[in-house]
Amino acid sequence: MYFEIVSQCIASLRNVELWLDKAEQHASAKRFDVGVLLTSRLAPDMHGLLYQVQSACDYVKAGAGWLSGEAPPKHADNEQGIDELRSRLRKTIAFAEAITEEQFAGASARKIALPWAPGKALAGEDYLLQAIVPNVYFHLTMAYAILRHNGVDLGKMDFLGSIRWAMP
């Protein structure tokens, strides 16, 4: 299920573009610079919206790359505005969705390091389930929370995105 799990993380990340559209509409309606939202944070010692989206991107990129044996591209955290943040999302998604199901064949046998835990590594499955999935959804939810806290008109279905119903 490596491919399916990573694919769902990509789908969840894709929803952020709609959130940014709604953020822009909100800023425009209230006549403030949308950049204010990009630096908004929920506590002084937490990161702001821009970082939350960058970080969600990086976990998707890392999970897709390292589990498929392809070194993920480096993306500098130098986005200044909302359009650059959209580009970051798009290049992350383009990289991750280009990886085929077959490329994940050896995922469970891999040992993968985390940049913030030097000298340690995780087995492929633990890397995916203990590091990638929780972090992807942590940073996505935090981005959503910052926007909701600031009045942007988002709803739960904007978080979940489209659902693949089996019936009717």
Add this chain to the structure above:
Amino acid sequence: MYFEIVSQCIASLRNVELWLDKAEQHASAKRFDVGVLLTSRLAPDMHGLLYQVQSACDYVKAGAGWLSGEAPPKHADNEQGIDELRSRLRKTIAFAEAITEEQFAGASARKIALPWAPGKALAGEDYLLQAIVPNVYFHLTMAYAILRHNGVDLGKMDFLGSIRWAMP
């Protein structure tokens, strides 16, 4: 990987007890009733902490139950205080962790309904990846965000919990 994914959701839910401990310590140090935190929310039209934890519990319970073919127990949302919320966590975890790997054998062939989408159903894999996992982490992260926003001393490792390192 159904069993492993559900197990990781249970492990993530288990971290909440530590967050509640830290919430109590914070309330005690600042001399306010911890119940204030339980009803805190990030926006007037969002749910408070108590609901976020109940909801995370319910998605773990539903995922573990329906995917293993065992109807999950009904838990009324009638918790009044932090100790009752701890009980809710514990009975949820006790139910979910009692389900064995073998019981998930038929998970992918199941069709599962969501209470908020009458007349529709999801295939087992989509139910797990599109509904359970995103919702579990959404509500856990929102609970964490509410606590952090209110000054509770939590860190990212309190969210991730213990990591099963493969080396050294």
